Amino acid sequence: MTDIEIRDALIARDNTVTYDFFFVKCQPLFKSVIRRVFSYEVNYDECISELYIYLMEDDARRFRQFEGRSTIFQWLKIVSIHFFVAKRNRMIEDRSQEPPLYQRERLSRYDDHEKNEAAMDLETMLDEMANERYVTVIKRLVLDDESPEDVAEEMGVTVANLYNIKKRAIAALTEIAIDKRM
Numbered sequence: 001m002t003d004i005e006i007r008d009a010l011i012a013r014d015n016t017v018t019y020d021f022f023f024v025k026c027q028p029l030f031k032s033v034i035r036r037v038f039s040y041e042v043n044y045d046e047c048i049s050e051l052y053i054y055l056m057e058d059d060a061r062r063f064r065q066f067e068g069r070s071t072i073f074q075w076l077k078i079v080s081i082h083f084f085v086a087k088r089n090r091m092i093e094d095r096s097q098e099p100p101l102y103q104r105e106r107l108s109r110y111d112d113h114e115k116n117e118a119a120m121d122l123e124t125m126l127d128e129m130a131n132e133r134y135v136t137v138i139k140r141l142v143l144d145d146e147s148p149e150d151v152a153e154e155m156g157v158t159v160a161n162l163y164n165i166k167k168r169a170i171a172a173l174t175e176i177a178i179d180k181r182m
Contacts, residue, residue, distance in 0.1 A: 003071055003072035007063055007064075010055075010060070011060040011064065015152070018158060018159070018160060022052060026076065027044075029080075030047070030051075030080060033077060033084060037084040038084070049163040049164050051084075052160040053160075121180075125173060126173070128176050134165070134173070137165050137166050138166070138173060142166075
């Protein structure tokens with residue numbers, strides 16, 4: 001595909017092209033930009049979801065500004081640097097030093113009583129969530145570890161949109177957890 005064809009497919013919200021572009025082809029570019037802009041660890045998926053929303057605002061106004069005078073990668077590098085610099089103080093630090101697999105192994109060390117209590121607490125908090133879509137996303141993506149592509153397709157949304165829903169769902173669940181703690 002030419003750069004203009006890629007741009008047009010992104011504007012048309014072609015899920016396959018969007019995922020391939022943002023999470024495969026541009027991943028090294030974005031990781032490099034993120035490392036240079038942020039002095040702390042941030043979640044790649046969240047950064048890219050925020051960038052995608054920014055690029056698609058106002059009927060993809062920013063994507064439409066790309067006219068092919070440079071490569072789409074050069075153009076996107078400049079746009080993403082400006083975007084991330086502006087967002088630098090508002091992105092949440094990802095403090096987790098363990099990959100999810102190790103976190104699950106650590107949890108497996110707890111006895112059955114603690115696991116049951118934690119499961120009941122989580123179920124109680126999920127029951128308190130007013131937005132069923134948030135509950136579904138948390139259960140399927142986080143707890144059941146299902147593929148984002150499959151969940152997005154079944155829900156009729158793009159993968160990028162699914163990540164945004166997940167972000168809002170986790171924030172809502174966090175608020176409930178904080179309220180319960182107090």
